[in-house]
Amino acid sequence: MTDDRPGSSSRAPGIAAVALFGVLAAVILGSAGGFGDPVGFPAGESIVHTIGYALFDIGLGEIPVEGFLAAFLIIAIALDVALDSAVYLAKREDEGTIVSALTDGGRDIVDGPVSGDDSEGGDR
Numbered sequence: 001m002t003d004d005r006p007g008s009s010s011r012a013p014g015i016a017a018v019a020l021f022g023v024l025a026a027v028i029l030g031s032a033g034g035f036g037d038p039v040g041f042p043a044g045e046s047i048v049h050t051i052g053y054a055l056f057d058i059g060l061g062e063i064p065v066e067g068f069l070a071a072f073l074i075i076a077i078a079l080d081v082a083l084d085s086a087v088y089l090a091k092r093e094d095e096g097t098i099v100s101a102l103t104d105g106g107r108d109i110v111d112g113p114v115s116g117d118d119s120e121g122g123d124r
Helices: 011-032 047-055 069-090
Strands: 092-094 097-104 107-110
Touching: none
Parallel strands: none
Antiparallel strands: 092 097, 097 107
């Protein structure tokens, strides 16, 4: 979209982009000197066991780590709520009864009481 009004400048967005680049470059280059030397894991230590111990906050690993038990439980509860919500939302209401999203041989499985006439002649 162009602006053809007299006196309008198309340089302002370019100047703003260059200024933003300058700010980001200054922040990145300024923080690069603040990092320490990289340190690897000690030879012969089990990284997988240490991650497992840290996840459940057991504290048996040889490598010092912080525990993640609270984060693990919060994520587990959030996933459980999401799964329960998906199952609840998958149900639909049909003439006052709740019908499950599951089927049995092409027939709907009904959770609630069935009211009315069954025209198929079979039991639901």
